[in-house]
Amino acid sequence: MKTVEKSMINVIESPRNIVIVGGGTAGWLCASYLSKKLPQHNVKVIYSSLISPIGVGESTTPQVIALLDELGVDERHWMRETGASFKYCNKLIDWLRPGHTEHVGFDYPYPFASLPYPKDHSQFFNDNDSPILTDAIIKMYQEGTIDRFDQYFNTVHHYCENETWGNDKLTNFYVKSHHIDADLTSEYLKKYVALPNGVEAIDNEVVNINRAGDDIVSISLKDGQIIEGDIFVDATGFRRLLIQSDIEKLDHPMNAAYVKRIRYSHESELKPYTESIRNKYGWQFKVYLQGRYGSGFVHNQRDSDTLGAELDGYRLIRWTPFKSKRFNVGNCYTIGLSAGFIDPLEGNSLYITAASIKHLVTAFTKGNGYFEDTMSALIDNIYDHLKIFYDKPIDLKKEYFDKENDTKSLFSMKKLFPEYMWLQKAICFEKGLDDWPLRDGDYRKAENTLLIREALHKKYAKEAKPYYIGLQEYLHS
């Protein structure tokens, strides 16, 4: 055990040659992160400009934005250059029943003391030591005082309903997420982070991978170059060029999508949320960027012909929902789409990419077992979370409440969303609520807090400027 730890510490301390294959978001995000966090290493990215990217516009989670923050990316500059926009939430439409909506945001509301709420807040709940706000929501829901989660717990609800600029008032302004153009963001990271930090970019095609046992020794390129390395990172997406591991096929109803980029007729069409709309074939996403939105019809391949006949100008992408059986073989690590992919719901694709990069760096000190364990648990967690959408039973007890609340374990980095967001899904989809352990306590103040907060944001959101105007003012201020 000590030997393993020692060798891993050497990875951090002594300069190594790290070769990343793949020039998509995963490749350039990984190169940027490694070059910033571990500048002692030599990082090369092998990519082919002949391979066209598949992105139409992507929805992210706050973890991805936290990673960009760590890279020192200037938010306004990056958003202006790549056409990104803010994402206040994922708006679920027609999932439970036709006409039903739910805004799934990220915030855990701040106490009243830190907000522009009424000055005398002594009558409101202000104690963040217990999760009683979540319990109060369930109690009110069960008693019929309220009929939804988002309107009372999240503060994004009314800004999304009114499509108004909420950054000045939203309590989750700092818990932000974005809609991004993955291709332009890759280019941005390459130009402004990776290359200035010494990453070497090699535009060429891989023709052979030269191995010695489990390890990769070098990579032969089409022009005859041979690139040697100590550590290899497979960021080749579904092609999985480097990693020598089988995949575990996952039982999931969606495995194809028709995608298209659609320009706005007027900028006011820009919305501050991702739309995920259920339909008879599966679901449609709309990811709103500046100037255009990405539209995608996610479905099962058996319906591709029928659905395709209804759509004009859409491009078909097919995949097999999978999880890599191994994430590390010898000196090769797999990240991003090549590690696993199930369904684009909930912006989980870029989340897998961001998480795998963080885990890769941690594995340099904690060992390869860490990488295997966390990556495997991470994809299992996403798979479980997505089941909620497809009428499969969900076991909240298994996910959160039978486990030790051990915050020092690997627990938190394996989780796509924290428990209160599972609660939102449980209420939204009307399943799994009975498993939620209610605490004893006085709910009166917490209920007051939720109701007053809702009324205030309703007022603020109506008075706020339209979102598309607010965004432009923000980006050019």
Add this chain to the structure above:
Amino acid sequence: MKAHSIDQTAAWAKSWNMAGYEHLYPENRDKIRQNAIKYGNENRRKEYDQRDRKST
């Protein structure tokens, strides 16, 4: 069954360096509570002062 703990959410956010959840960090909670009490007391004192002035 274990009850849910706000420490889970705090640890989740902290492990990612996600801004916006700092109010849930154990080290910040007591500070926030103390500030809230202080703030509430100050407001009440101002209210009483105003009432006193009006009555005199």
